[in-house]
Amino acid sequence: MICKSSSYFRRRCTSGSRDIIDLDEDDPVVFDLFLKWLRNPDPPITYNPDGQSQEPWLSNSAAAWILGKKLRTTEGFKKYALSQFIQNCALAAFGPWDTIEREAPPGSPLRRFSDHWVAWNCRLSGSGANEFTGLHAALRAPLVPENTRDPRIYDIEHWYSSCGDGMHPGCIHDPITRQENIDEANRPPPEPLVEWGRSFELQRTGLPPASDHVSPNINISHALNTPAAPASPSYPTRPTASRISVDDKLWFSLADK
Ligand SMILES: [Zn+2]
Structure with a gap:
C-alpha cells in the first residue's frame, strides 16, 4: 500500500x-x-x-x-x-x-x-x-490590495492554480465573488419609470407616439402642425421638474400658447 x-x-x-x-x-x-x-x-x-x-x-x-x-x-x-x-x-x-x-x-x-x-x-x-x-x-x-480576502476562505483548488500566485480576489475559487454573481443574477429587473411628457400626451390624445429614431426637430414640427387637444378636466398632474426633459419643456410651452 x-x-x-x-x-x-x-x-x-x-x-x-x-x-x-x-x-x-x-x-x-x-x-x-x-x-x-x-x-x-x-x-x-x-x-x-x-x-x-x-x-x-x-x-x-x-x-x-x-x-x-x-x-x-x-x-x-x-x-x-x-x-x-x-x-x-x-x-x-x-x-x-x-x-x-x-x-x-x-x-x-x-x-x-x-x-x-x-x-x-x-x-x-x-x-x-x-x-x-x-x-x-x-x-x-505593500502589494496586498485593499479588497484582498482572508486566504483561508478560498477553495483549495485555488492553491493548485496560477491565480493562487496573486492576491486580487475575483477568481472562480473566491466564494465571495461567487455569491455576488449569484445575487446579481437573481436580482429582479428595475421597475420601469412612469411615462410623462410629450410621448405620454401624444399617445393620450390619439396622436402617433414619438419615435426614438426620429429627431426632436421633426417631432416638434409635427406638434406645431397639429391642433392642440381640447382642455380636459381630467388633465393629469404635470410632471415634476426633475422628470421634464428639454423637449418636454418646449412641448409644454407650445401647448400653453
Ligand atoms: Zn483561484
Missing part, C-alpha cells in the same frame, strides 16, 4: 534502486500521520472559521505536507495536509513560516498559501516587527 502511494517507496521497492532520502529528521509523529491517512484516505477538509483540528494534525500539518513532498506521495495526502494547515495555521504558537519558505518551492500549493497569509497579515499589522518579520513573503505586504 505504501509503495502505491509514494513514488519514493515504489523506487525503493524495486531492486537496484539507490534513491535514498534521509528521513531521520522527520518526526515519527508526522510519518505516522501519513500511515494513518493511507489506511483512511480522507478528502480535504473545508475551512471552518469556528473550528480547529485535534492534535497531532493541529501542529504538524505543514510538516506533513513537506514529508509528502519528500516521499513524492500521491496528491491526495498533500492536499489533505494542506487543508489541515489552512484550518489551523492561525492557531500555531510558533508558525512554520520560515520552514515553509525553505522547504516548499515557489509556486507549490503550500508556498502559495503561506505567501498570501504572511503578506496579508503583515499588511494588517502595519509597520513594525511581528512574527513574520524577515520572511521573504513579508516584503509583499
